[in-house]
Amino acid sequence: MNFDLSSEAQMLQDSLRRFLSDSYDADSRARAIEAGYSPDIWAGLADLGVIGALFTEDQGGFGGTGFDIALIFEELGRAGAVDPLLDTGVLASGILADLDDPAGLLDEVIAGSVQLAFAHGEPGGRYGGRVQTVATQVGDDWHLAGRKAVVVNAPLADHLVVSARNGDEISLYLAEKGLAGIRPYPVTGGGMAAEVTLENVPATYLGPAGDVIARAEARATLALCAEALGLMEHIRTLTIDYLKTRKQFGRPIGSFQVLQHRMADVLIEIEQARSAVVNLAGNLDGPDRDRHVSATKNLVGEVARLVVEESIQMHGGIGMTTEYELGHFAKRLTMVDHRFGDALYHLERFIALSAA
Numbered sequence: 001m002n003f004d005l006s007s008e009a010q011m012l013q014d015s016l017r018r019f020l021s022d023s024y025d026a027d028s029r030a031r032a033i034e035a036g037y038s039p040d041i042w043a044g045l046a047d048l049g050v051i052g053a054l055f056t057e058d059q060g061g062f063g064g065t066g067f068d069i070a071l072i073f074e075e076l077g078r079a080g081a082v083d084p085l086l087d088t089g090v091l092a093s094g095i096l097a098d099l100d101d102p103a104g105l106l107d108e109v110i111a112g113s114v115q116l117a118f119a120h121g122e123p124g125g126r127y128g129g130r131v132q133t134v135a136t137q138v139g140d141d142w143h144l145a146g147r148k149a150v151v152v153n154a155p156l157a158d159h160l161v162v163s164a165r166n167g168d169e170i171s172l173y174l175a176e177k178g179l180a181g182i183r184p185y186p187v188t189g190g191g192m193a194a195e196v197t198l199e200n201v202p203a204t205y206l207g208p209a210g211d212v213i214a215r216a217e218a219r220a221t222l223a224l225c226a227e228a229l230g231l232m233e234h235i236r237t238l239t240i241d242y243l244k245t246r247k248q249f250g251r252p253i254g255s256f257q258v259l260q261h262r263m264a265d266v267l268i269e270i271e272q273a274r275s276a277v278v279n280l281a282g283n284l285d286g287p288d289r290d291r292h293v294s295a296t297k298n299l300v301g302e303v304a305r306l307v308v309e310e311s312i313q314m315h316g317g318i319g320m321t322t323e324y325e326l327g328h329f330a331k332r333l334t335m336v337d338h339r340f341g342d343a344l345y346h347l348e349r350f351i352a353l354s355a356a
Contacts, residue, residue, distance in 0.1 A: 005071070012053060013071055019048055020079035029080060029328065036156050036192035037083045045083065046112025054089045059097050060107050066281035069219060070226040074277075077230025080329050082190030084115060086223045087153040092116035092161040094216035095172055099207035102174065105159065117157035117177070119148040119196050120213065127341045133198060135164035135173060135205075142173060142205050144198040152339075154194035155184035162198070163209060172212065173203035189332030218293050221340045222284055225277050225300045231333040232270045232307045238326050239263065239311045246316075259314060266310050273303040294341075294350035301343030304333050 005013065023041050024032075032038040045051055053068050055061025069090065076085065093109050093116060108114035122130055133146025144164050154160065160180060162173045181197030243254030243263065253259055280296040283289060308330045312319035319326050337343055 009067070009071055012049070013075060015048060016050055016072065016075045017078070019044060020075060020081060024079045024081060026325065029082070032082050033186075033190045033328070036153075036186070036190075041081070042083055043112050045085065046110070051085065051089050051112060052110045054085075055093070055097065055106065055110060060110055066219075066222055066284035069223050069284075070277055070281040073223040073226035074230040074233075077227035077232075077332075078234050080190075080231070080234065080325075080332060082332075084117075084153040084156060084191060086220055086227070087117055088115045088157070090223045091216050091220040092118040092157075092159075094219050095161050095206070095212055096174075098212045098215060099172060102204050102206075103159075105174075114159070115153065115157045117151050117153040117160050118216070119151045119154065119160045119162045121149050121151070123147055123149045123195075125149070127345060131163050131165055131170050133162065133164040135166045135171060135203070137166075142203045144173060144175060144201045144203050146198050148196040148198070150193050151196050152187065152191060152193045154182055154196055155192040160196065161206070162203065163213065164203075170209040172206040172209055174206055175201050175203040187335065189328070189335040214290065217340055218284060218289055221293050221297055222277070222280050224336055224339055225273075225280065225296050228300050228304050228333055228336040229270070229273055229277050231329050231336075232273065232304065235307055235311045235326065235329050235333065236266060236270060238329070239266075239314055242315055253314075262310055262314065266307055269303045269306055273300050276300060291350060291353045294346040294353065297341060298343045298346040298350060301337040301346070304336050305343075308333055 023044060028038065032041065049062070050072055052061040053063035053072060056064035073086070076083070088109060093106060095118065096106055105114055105116070109116065121127070122132055124130065133144060133148065136143050136145070144162055146164065148162070151160070154177065157177050160175045160177050162175050163170055164173055179201045181199065183195040184192055185194065187193050240263065243259060244252050246253050276296040276299045280292050283292040311326060312330060315326060318324050319330070321327055341349070
């Protein structure tokens with residue numbers, strides 16, 4: 001199998017890497033973390049066509065494959081970007097693309113003029129497995145009542161895609177963010193989230209959930225795992241550079257065999273994670289999608305923990321400081337395991353799916 005990038009993909013990767021390298025430094029990243037994202041960088045991503053590469057031609061884009069998603073998010077991870085591309089361009093938009101887009105929002109998302117958030121998880125639920133928000137139809141109108149927890153990007157979004165119970169069926173709805181109660185807070189590693197209260201909020205019916213949420217979360221999980229891969233690659237580079245420059249007993253600490261062995265273990269595990277991400281990208285639309293999702297998320301979660309622990313230990317005290325670049329990358333990589341199911345959850349899910 002040929003894993004070389006096509007000429008178009010190579011051009012996109014090179015352009016995106018240059019743009020992010022020019023856009024993100026310590027100061028710009030700190031400002032983006034404080035604000036939740038950078039409007040200038042977001043506009044630049046849209047102008048570069050990065051958002052459009054997440055959508056198929058039928059949806060108004062020019063990509064949309066698993067490999068397009070993986071390529072883009074690995075570069076975002078490599079730069080430590082905090083822009084809400086996953087929640088707007090993959091998760092919520094994926095639901096709109098699969099069901100209905102009554103307001104024509106996909107074109108505005110691709111243009112960078114609209115942001116979205118997916119309100120699915122609820123207090124007391126685990127990884128979106130519990131939906132108690134109720135949708136009530138009054139004539140031709142729908143109204144939502146309930147609470148949603150840890151809605152990532154809700155403070156910045158213009159619209160919310162909301163899961164709600166319509167009788168015994170779970171369906172999906174589109175609501176304006178401004179009509180809901182929003183209690184915002186920052187997310188560790190960058191970005192914003194909120195607790196959302198829906199009190200008779202008017203909404204537009206999109207369609208039954210069916211397998212739509214699972215498909216959207218599968219694509220989002222691939223994006224998250226690819227971002228984790230980029231974060232790992234940058235952490236690896238930072239750690240190797242540090243081992244070459246930090247001296248102890250008159251020698252670079254990278255010359256000590258025990259640290260070389262530990263670094264070799266990290267490199268091997270990162271390559272294992274890369275293979276898993278490539279495998280998921282190739283099976284994203286296959287019949288065994290969910291099993292590949294769980295296998296990849298479990299492996300990436302385990303490798304992410306190893307990379308964070310080893311890199312901080314090999315850096316020593318400086319690895320824990322806010323001022324040093326590793327701190328941001330380590331926190332963001334740690335948070336990967338807390339979205340869409342942690343490593344243990346996906347191990348159990350993989351075993352159940354394999355036994356079925």
